[in-house]
Each structure stands twice: as C-alpha cells, then as structure tokens.
Amino acid sequence: MGQFIYDGEVLDLRVDDRSLTHLQIVIVNMLRRDHRFVFSWKDDVLHGDGRSSVWLHPNVSLRFTFSGSRVPSINRSWLEDLYATATSGSGLVLTPEPIDTSTAGDSAWSDAVVPGDEESSTAGDRE
Numbered sequence: 001m002g003q004f005i006y007d008g009e010v011l012d013l014r015v016d017d018r019s020l021t022h023l024q025i026v027i028v029n030m031l032r033r034d035h036r037f038v039f040s041w042k043d044d045v046l047h048g049d050g051r052s053s054v055w056l057h058p059n060v061s062l063r064f065t066f067s068g069s070r071v072p073s074i075n076r077s078w079l080e081d082l083y084a085t086a087t088s089g090s091g092l093v094l095t096p097e098p099i100d101t102s103t104a105g106d107s108a109w110s111d112a113v114v115p116g117d118e119e120s121s122t123a124g125d126r127e
Contacts (some may be wrong), residue, residue: 005063006054013041013052018072019094024064025074026082026092031058038091053091076102 002020004013015023023039030037040053056062077100086092 001067003065005065007061011052011054012043014044015094017066017068019097020064020066021072022075022078022082022097023092023094025079026086027056027062030083030086030092031056031062034058035086037086039086040091040093056092075100 001014002017004011004015004020004023027039036055036057038053039056040051043050043052075097078095078097080102081095081098082092085095
C-alpha cells in the first residue's frame, strides 16, 4: 500500500501502488499546468467511514510513497476518467479502474507518463 503525504502530513489514504501511480500522474500534470483543485477520498472504516478532501495547488508540498519499486503499466482510459473528475466541480476522486480502451492519440492527456519514465512509455505495452 502506498501513501500520499500532503504538506508534510501523512493523509489517511492508503491505496495500492497501481492506483497511487495513476493519481500521481494526474495530480502532477494538473499542478504542472497551474491548476488548483480538490482531491477527495473515502476514509477507511477504521477511521469513521467518512470522506476527506484536500485542496491541491502548485505551491503545496506533495510526496507519493510506494511500497514496491516497479512502476505499473499505465491505463490511459483510467487517466482520462481521473482527469475528467479533477476538472469537474467535485474535484479529483479515485474511480475504479476501467478496461483500457484508449489509443495513444486519444487526447493530449494520453501522453502523460510517470516522471522519469518517458522511454518505457513509448515502448508499447508494459507489464
């Protein structure tokens, strides 16, 4: 399970590395474009089973901590879904992973890759 650390505070958001990788791509690319948005998630049942949200903006300190060292393959359709929520009035919400039906040319967002992973993203299907 990975962790999302916001402004030095470990948030009560524990997600698998695959989900966290997709969130990282969306969040980093949105902030690179100087977007500000809300990120919301459902709290663990151990902590009240409620919801939490944070306001993300380019000046906030973020850290993504992964439990594994391998970068998972990227589902472009999932990125599209996540970008759609991030730019909506409700803000970014982690949606369930859909089947990847996209092609590399679907949209400008489809070129998003994990930072430092540009070469392997063009090498075709990974993992």
